[in-house]
Amino acid sequence: ETALDARALRADFPILSRLVDGRPLVYLDSAATSQKPRAVIDAEVAFLTNENAAVHRGAHTLAAEATELFEDARATVAAFVGAPPEQLVWTSGATAGLNLVAYAIGNATVGRGGPASSRLALAAGDEIVVTEAEHHANLVPWQELAARTGAVLRHIPVRDDGTLDLDAAASVIGPRTRIVAFAHVSNVLGIVNPVAELVVLAHAVGALTVLDACQSAPHLPLNLPALGVDLAVFSGHKMLGPYGIGGLYGRADVLDALPPFLTGGSMITRVTLDRTEYLPPPQRFEAGTQPVSQAIALAAAVRYLDTVGMDAVHEHERVLERRLREGLRTIDGVRLLGDSPAGIERVGLAAFDVDGVHAHDVGQYLDSRGIAVRVGHHCAAPLHARFGLTASVRASTALYNTVEDVDLFLETLADVRGFFGVGA
Numbered sequence: 001e002t003a004l005d006a007r008a009l010r011a012d013f014p015i016l017s018r019l020v021d022g023r024p025l026v027y028l029d030s031a032a033t034s035q036k037p038r039a040v041i042d043a044e045v046a047f048l049t050n051e052n053a054a055v056h057r058g059a060h061t062l063a064a065e066a067t068e069l070f071e072d073a074r075a076t077v078a079a080f081v082g083a084p085p086e087q088l089v090w091t092s093g094a095t096a097g098l099n100l101v102a103y104a105i106g107n108a109t110v111g112r113g114g115p116a117s118s119r120l121a122l123a124a125g126d127e128i129v130v131t132e133a134e135h136h137a138n139l140v141p142w143q144e145l146a147a148r149t150g151a152v153l154r155h156i157p158v159r160d161d162g163t164l165d166l167d168a169a170a171s172v173i174g175p176r177t178r179i180v181a182f183a184h185v186s187n188v189l190g191i192v193n194p195v196a197e198l199v200v201l202a203h204a205v206g207a208l209t210v211l212d213a214c215q216s217a218p219h220l221p222l223n224l225p226a227l228g229v230d231l232a233v234f235s236g237h238k239m240l241g242p243y244g245i246g247g248l249y250g251r252a253d254v255l256d257a258l259p260p261f262l263t264g265g266s267m268i269t270r271v272t273l274d275r276t277e278y279l280p281p282p283q284r285f286e287a288g289t290q291p292v293s294q295a296i297a298l299a300a301a302v303r304y305l306d307t308v309g310m311d312a313v314h315e316h317e318r319v320l321e322r323r324l325r326e327g328l329r330t331i332d333g334v335r336l337l338g339d340s341p342a343g344i345e346r347v348g349l350a351a352f353d354v355d356g357v358h359a360h361d362v363g364q365y366l367d368s369r370g371i372a373v374r375v376g377h378h379c380a381a382p383l384h385a386r387f388g389l390t391a392s393v394r395a396s397t398a399l400y401n402t403v404e405d406v407d408l409f410l411e412t413l414a415d416v417r418g419f420f421g422v423g424a
């Protein structure tokens, strides 16, 4: 009935067959972290069992095998986002990737990067533009960078229907704008943002674009070079991979110009007691021992996604998303955050408020029925404030969710106000 057989896929995810309080688990919290297929768990165990060694050094067999697997993983994950391997930097996650970029630009600003990096330097009064819907990971590092450099942070507002106000964007992004940082998909609204339009506005004023692709990478075909962004981050644990691994993609000339953030071993060509020369990207940004087993397991995760096919994943989740959203609209007292009209591209995610019942109570009630959702501000407090809330409930899907998962969630939620004695 959808583009893929989710019921068959579920057999690949051991955790999905466990019980919660005696009931089958209905996992609708993949936007926080995804579940892992056996192939990913096995890949990490197999590496640690058979090839484990420090990469890029050592003259022994294990070191050579580990290095080859590690660099093959880079090529696999880079290809998944449409990039050549040298344009993919390993990070420990999206938060680390965004901080890397913000601190590196700060280093360029104080002249730590040579002539090539001067084009990335900020001056007092320069502007950094984000959106009102950003995850704190794509907001706080820019606040910090602004504070360190005298730059000014501005934002593109979100309309009542959850879409970005592109008319406002055209005036917020101006001659002083040097950086435009935004999510591909908001982790609260689920809306796919108009990347091409924002890139055009940013590039027209010579600004650098930074894309947070955390919530798009697991759900739709992603080609970062084709999107035209300068830099982009994603997080392994949200795309069936392990914790502690993520990616930073960069255009070749931008990565070349970017000074390092963390410094130390493995990112140098020559070191004396006084000074150091750095390796080119991506190694320039990979100081210290890297998350090797995690990178190899992330490659297994994207191979799994590729085998299913990202077009099929996207189509499947579109069906779930429509059913979820249409169902939520029919439940008394439920208000969706950013319920834009049909025709807006989304992933399988909906955040909502239940009139008269606190989000945490909704979450506990659902949990008592085996249904896992996320409650709180989902690290997007400014967006919640925009909608007059401090917390919401979020249900989010992945390729392994079924129509039955969504229906059970909706049926259970329909009783929540009655359970708490609220409403008619």
Ligand code: PMP
Pocket (backbone or CB within 6 Å): 031, 032, 092, 093, 094, 095, 096, 135, 137, 138, 183, 185, 186, 187, 212, 214, 215, 235, 237, 379
């Ligand atoms: N951006 C978005 C849109 C997210 O959903 C998340 C994860 N909650 C992050 C950034 C941060 O990712 P991580 O915690 O894995 O670094």
